[in-house]
Every structure is written in structure tokens, then in C-alpha cells.
Amino acid sequence: MITDDLIKGPGSWLSKEHAAGIIVSSRARLARNVTGTAFPGWAKEEVRVKLCGELRDVFKGIPGIENPIFFDMGNLDVVDKEVLRERHLISNELYARGRGSGLIAAQDEAIAVMINEEDHLRLQAISPGMSLHEVWGRLNELDSEVEKRLDYAFSPRLGYLAACPSNTGTGLRASVMMHLSGLRLLNEVDAVVRGLNRIGFAVRGLFGEGTEAYGNMFQVSNQTTMGDTEENIIKRLVEIIEELAQHERNARDRLLEKKEITLLDQIGRAFGVLMQAMMLSSRESVDLLSILRLGVEMGIVTGVSVARINEIMLLTQPGHLQKIMGKILGPQERDEARAMIVRQKLADMRLDSKKDNAEVGSRLCGSRLFVVEEGAKGSASSVAQK
Amino acid sequence: MKCEICGKKEAGLALKRVEDGVVKEISVCAECAARIEMDMQSPMSITDFLFGADAEGASDYANDDKSCPVCSMKMSDFRRTSQLGCSTCYEVFETELASLLVAINSESRHVGKVPESKRITAEVMTLRKALNRAVAGQCYEEAAQLRDKIKELTDKQDMD
Numbered sequence: 438m439i440t441d442d443l444i445k446g447p448g449s450w451l452s453k454e455h456a457a458g459i460i461v462s463s464r465a466r467l468a469r470n471v472t473g474t475a476f477p478g479w480a481k482e483e484v485r486v487k488l489c490g491e492l493r494d495v496f497k498g499i500p501g502i503e504n505p506i507f508f509d510m511g512n513l514d515v516v517d518k519e520v521l522r523e524r525h526l527i528s529n530e531l532y533a534r535g536r537g538s539g540l541i542a543a544q545d546e547a548i549a550v551m552i553n554e555e556d557h558l559r560l561q562a563i564s565p566g567m568s569l570h571e572v573w574g575r576l577n578e579l580d581s582e583v584e585k586r587l588d589y590a591f592s593p594r595l596g597y598l599a600a601c602p603s604n605t606g607t608g609l610r611a612s613v614m615m616h617l618s619g620l621r622l623l624n625e626v627d628a629v630v631r632g633l634n635r636i637g638f639a640v641r642g643l644f645g646e647g648t649e650a651y652g653n654m655f656q657v658s659n660q661t662t663m664g665d666t667e668e669n670i671i672k673r674l675v676e677i678i679e680e681l682a683q684h685e686r687n688a689r690d691r692l693l694e695k696k697e698i699t700l701l702d703q704i705g706r707a708f709g710v711l712m713q714a715m716m717l718s719s720r721e722s723v724d725l726l727s728i729l730r731l732g733v734e735m736g737i738v739t740g741v742s743v744a745r746i747n748e749i750m751l752l753t754q755p756g757h758l759q760k761i762m763g764k765i766l767g768p769q770e771r772d773e774a775r776a777m778i779v780r781q782k783l784a785d786m787r788l789d790s791k792k793d794n795a796e797v798g799s800r801l802c803g804s805r806l807f808v809v810e811e812g813a814k815g816s817a818s819s820v821a822q823k
Numbered sequence: 824m825k826c827e828i829c830g831k832k833e834a835g836l837a838l839k840r841v842e843d844g845v846v847k848e849i850s851v852c853a854e855c856a857a858r859i860e861m862d863m864q865s866p867m868s869i870t871d872f873l874f875g876a877d878a879e880g881a882s883d884y885a886n887d888d889k890s891c892p893v894c895s896m897k898m899s900d901f902r903r904t905s906q907l908g909c910s911t912c913y914e915v916f917e918t919e920l921a922s923l924l925v926a927i928n929s930e931s932r933h934v935g936k937v938p939e940s941k942r943i944t945a946e947v948m949t950l951r952k953a954l955n956r957a958v959a960g961q962c963y964e965e966a967a968q969l970r971d972k973i974k975e976l977t978d979k980q981d982m983d
Contacts, residue, residue: 472910475894479908555906577936584938590910593945595924596933598913600906602920603927605913607935664930 458734458743459682461614461654463569464525465576465671466561468599468608469583470590476600477538477553485537485553492552493539495586501579502543502550511536516765519756525563530554548579555600556608558583567678569611573671596663606662611671613678614643618653618731619688622700626655629684637661638677652723652750657681689735704732708788711779716772719754722779726750732788741786749782826852891915947976 470476474488496505508521510531521527526542531554538553551559560583562576590598597608604610620626630640643654657678659670692700707728711717717725730746732738751757753775759766762774826834827849834850890897896908898919907913913920924931937945950973957966 470910473893475909476906478904478906479894479896580936581939584940588940589938591938591941592913592933593937593941593948594932595913596935598910602907602923605924606928606933609935661928661930663924663928663933666935670935 458566459616459685460567460678461616461747462563462565463567463572463611463613464561464563465569465572465609465611466559467576467580468556468597468604468610469558469560469580469587470556470598470600471558472588472590474557476555477534477557478555478600480553482537488557489537489539489552492558492587493541495583496541496550499579499582499586501575501582502541502548504544505541506544508540508542509536510534510538510540516756516759519754520760523751523754523756527551528554528559548575556604567613567675567682569613569671569675569678573611573667577667604662606664607667607670609662609667609670610658611674612656612658613674615655615657615678615681615685616653616727616730616734617655617681617685617688618727619685619692621653622692622696622703622731623688625684625688626653629681630655633657633677633681636677638674651720651727653727689731693735701737703728704737705788708732708738708786711783712786714776714779716769717753717776717779718772719775722753722775723750726779729783737789739787739789741783745782749779752782753778824850826850828852829854889915943976943979947973950976 471488471492474480474484477485480488493507496502499505508517510518513521518527518532521540522529522532524546526546526549527540528551531538531540531551534553538551540549540551542549547564548560548562550561560576560579562572562579564572592598596606599605599608617626617629620629633640637660639658639660641656641658643652643656657674659674665673707725711722711725711729726746726749729738729741730743733741733743733746752761755766755771758771758774758778761778762770766774824834826832828851832852832854834852888897888899891908891912892915893911894908896912898916901907901912901916907916921931950969954966954969954973957963957969
């Protein structure tokens with residue numbers, strides 16, 4: 438099975454070192470349909486199967502997708518589908534579909550096309566870090582190639598016609614994945630999310646359903662698809678993301694300044710549990726890896742890269758775990774396998790000892806929260822005597 | 824201003840909803856807005872919310888349940904699934920969809936990308952609107968220029 442090759446590493450959009458930091462990745466997708474055929478949710482299975490084959494042929498040798506791989510949703514087993522979903526190559530909706538739906542993905546996963554999801558075509562492009570303009574450029578080029586080969590459902594007044602009216606217009610949903618653990622530790626995420634909603638942006642957690650985000654990974658996207666050009670939609674999103682990233686940087690500075698011990702405590706606990714646990718649930722590992730990631734981004738944890746943490750986050754999800762272990766695993770077996778992979782992948786990790794002892798000690802003594810008895814032993818006292 | 828749903832808390836948010844085919848804006852507090860948002864994730868669909876999910880509203884549509892000649896979807900199907908049947912549905916249910924599109928986007932006009940093959944059609948449509956405005960405003964010189972431009976474009980299209 439082709440997913441065997443996929444699971445050997447993360448997609449290109451997660452592996453590059455510049456994925457490090459607050460802005461994890463940038464993504465854009467276009468909803469497109471063809472005229473004369475019912476939308477996938479309303480079409481009969483035979484119609485979907487026939488169209489799926491025709492659409493698949495459209496992408497053979499198309500510029501913009503090197504060596505495309507095709508996955509037929511009717512032939513994939515549950516674990517393979519799960520792997521594709523965990524890699525964000527397919528949505529929950531496509532996951533639930535069978536015959537007559539499919540996925541075309543570039544070898545490096547930087548571009549993917551879902552066939553007969555909610556719309557006939559969902560074209561998507563993804564890149565690490567803040568790269569929305571580049572991502573939109575690539576996606577727009579692919580779309581222009583597809584448009585030469587298909588008769589898109591388009592109305593001069595309404596734009597590209599989609600199965601759900603909320604996508605009609607540009608059909609564009611641009612999104613950026615952000616790691617907002619500083620704001621989360623200061624309990625400021627909810628206020629930020631409300632503010633973003635008010636000015637027309639949607640915020641969703643990457644893991645977990647609805648608005649409950651664990652792992653502190655948030656996806657911010659545009660909500661409207663009419664009344665504005667694609668370039669303007671991208672430009673506004675870029676502006677708001679940069680502002681949000683600045684908020685997160687400020688939050689991290691404030692944490693260091695005012696809540697250093699709390700911060701170091703959280704990071705230290707994450708470090709300890711991840712290094713020693715024999716069983717880790719999916720929820721626990723994602724939450725701890727987020728805190729660890731914050732430690733790496735702030736230079737407190739060394740010997741491990743953000744790319745490595747991205748890789749672990751992906752490989753420890755249920756589909757990937759079962760693929761790696763080569764068998765179907767029950768919940769407890771999954772938790773054991775997850776803990777094992779985490780320990781292996783983090784083996785070279787270190788906590789920055791200088792921060793751990795000297796700085797914290799001096800801060801505690803300086804603030805007189807901590808009275809060091811004369812003659813007491815330990816690093817705190819040696820700092821205090823200086 | 825007080826929230827128009829609970830009438831107690833201060834309203835800080837504006838919500839749009841469609842009542843009798845007209846978009847109305849109501850001011851609500853964050854708590855009521857959150858409750859409505861939760862409702863929107865429940866089995867009640869966004870179209871129910873936007874069209875007003877009360878029984879009266881439903882019977883209005885039942886009286887006039889026309890279907891799409893291409894895919895035979897009815898308005899009642901759309902209210903159930905929140906998805907249209909095919910691209911022709913947008914013409915068949917144009918009136919019903921207009922207020923929904925405004926409620927979602929606050930605008931209901933596409934100003935973005937146009938496929939190469941549809942570019943002339945789109946441009947001619949814009950010019951025709953400008954022509955109507957010019958005629959209505961008795962700007963005949965401008966109207967004549969627009970008419971010539973439209974002719975030029977449509978001739979070109981015929982040649983293609």
C-alpha cells in the first residue's frame with residue numbers, strides 16, 4: 438500500500454526547519470464544480486463513479502502536480518484512510534465516503550485534490566510557516582490549468598458555484614495554523630478568538646472537535662467568499678496573522694517576565710512525563726508536546742527541533758501508530774506504542790540547566806519569596822551568597 | 824443597548840438572520856450569541872437558523888416547493904441538507920438564496936477570479952449594467968460608447 442511510504446516521515450510542509458515557531462503552516466483550498474452533473478452529495482453513486490474517473494484523468498500530466506498519486510476511497514481500508522486524514526490530505530467528509538470519491542496528491546503532499554467530497558473538486562495547497570501568498574500563487578496556477586480542461590460551474594454574478602452556498606463566490610478558504618501556547622497559558626485565547634470572530638475570521642482547534650482546542654494549535658481562516666477578491670482575502674488574513682503572532686510573542690515575553698516559575702514548571706513537567714511515561718493517551722501527548730514545543734521555541738529545551746516535535750505529533754496519532762506497528766491496536770496498546778515512540782524520538786532532549794538552577798534561584802532570592810538559611814546546601818544558596 | 828434575546832445583558836455583537844425573506848440585524852450579548860452558535864452545530868442546520876426554523880416559515884416553503892429541472896432538488900431538500908443539488912439550482916432558487924448569501928457574506932456579488940472562458944460574458948454583463956444606468960441617467964454619449972464596446976466584445980465571442 439502506498440501509505441506505507443507516506444508514513445516514513447512527515448509531509449514536506451511539516452518537516453522543514455522554517456516551520457519552527459508560532460506560525461506552523463499556511464494552507465488554501467478552492468471549491469470547484471463542473472456544470473451538468475449533480476453535486477456529490479446529491480448525485481447517484483454511478484454518476485459519482487463515472488465523474489470521479491473523468492476528473493482523475495484531467496489531472497494526469499497536469500502542470501503543478503509532480504508524480505500525482507491517486508487514492509480510491511472505495512479501495513482503502515480504515516487505517517489507510519486514517520493516515521490520510523491525520524496528514525490533512527483528506528477531510529472527515531471524504532474519509533466517510535467510499536466508491537466514487539478519491540484523492541490525488543503530489544508526492545511531497547504540498548498539493549492535493551479531493552474528488553467528490555462536498556464539491557466535485559477541492560484543490561488544496563499547503564506550505565510550512567507564513568507562506569500564504571506563495572500557497573495561493575501555486576493553487577491559483579493549478580486552478581487555471583484545470584479550468585482549461587473542464588467547464589467550471591460559474592456565474593458572473595455569484596462566482597464559482599459550490600454545493601454549500603457558504604462557499605459560493607471565490608470558493609476560497611485560506612487558513613494558517615498557529616501555535617498559541619503563550620496566550621493559552623495566560624488564559625487569553627478565548628478573548629482573542631472572540632475578537633477574530635467579530636472581524637470575520639473563523640478560529641478552530643486543530644485537534645479536538647468544535648472550539649475546544651487541545652495542543653494549543655489553532656487554525657485561523659477567512660469566513661466570507663463574496664464581495665472581495667482572492668488577493669484581498671489573502672492580504673487581510675496575512676495582516677491579521679502577523680498581528681496575532683505579535684500578540685503571542687508578547688504573551689511569551691510576559692510569561693518570562695511575570696510567571697517564569699510557572700512556565701518552567703509546566704515545561705519541566707512536560708519534559709519529565711514525556712521522557713518517562715510508559716503509556717500516553719492521544720490527548721495527553723498532544724498537550725504535553727505543545728508545552729515542550731514552547732520550551733524548544735523559547736530555547737529552554739534543547740537537543741530537539743520543532744520539526745522533530747511536529748513529526749512526533751503526526752506519528753503518534755492512531756492511524757500512523759497502527760501503520761508503524763503493522764497491526765490493529767486496541768486503545769491501551771496504542772497508548773503504550775505512543776509512549777515508546779515519544780521516548781525514542783526525544784532521547785537526546787535536554788532541559789537547559791542554567792535556566793533551571795541559577796536564574797530561577799536568583800530570581801526567587803531576589804524577590805524574597807524564598808529565604809535561604811545560612812549554611813543551607815544546594816544551588817539556590819550558592820547563588821544567594823554572591 | 825440591551826441584548827434583544829435575553830433583554831438583560833449589554834449587547835456587544837450583531838447577528839444577521841433572515842425573517843420573511845428579509846435580512847434583519849439583531850444585537851445580542853456574547854452569551855446568547857454563543858448559545859445560538861452552539862445551536863448551529865446541533866442537528867438544526869445553518870439554513871434553518873438563517874431562514875428561521877419556526878413551523879410557520881417551513882409551511883411557507885411547502886406551499887411553493889418548486890424543484891430543479893436538472894437534478895429535481897426541492898427547496899425543502901435544501902433546507903434539510905444545507906447543500907444544493909447542482910449548479911442550475913442557483914438559478915431555480917435565485918430569490919430564496921439571495922437573502923441567505925447576503926446573510927453569510929454581507930455582500931452577494933462575486934468580484935474575484937473569473938475563468939478565462941467566461942471572461943467576456945462577465946465583462947459584457949458588467950457593461951450592460953453600466954449601459955442601463957447610463958440610459959436611465961440620460962447620459963446618451965456614454966451609453967453609445969458602452970453599446971459599441973458590448974458589440975465589439977460579443978462579435979469577438981461569436982468569432983471564437
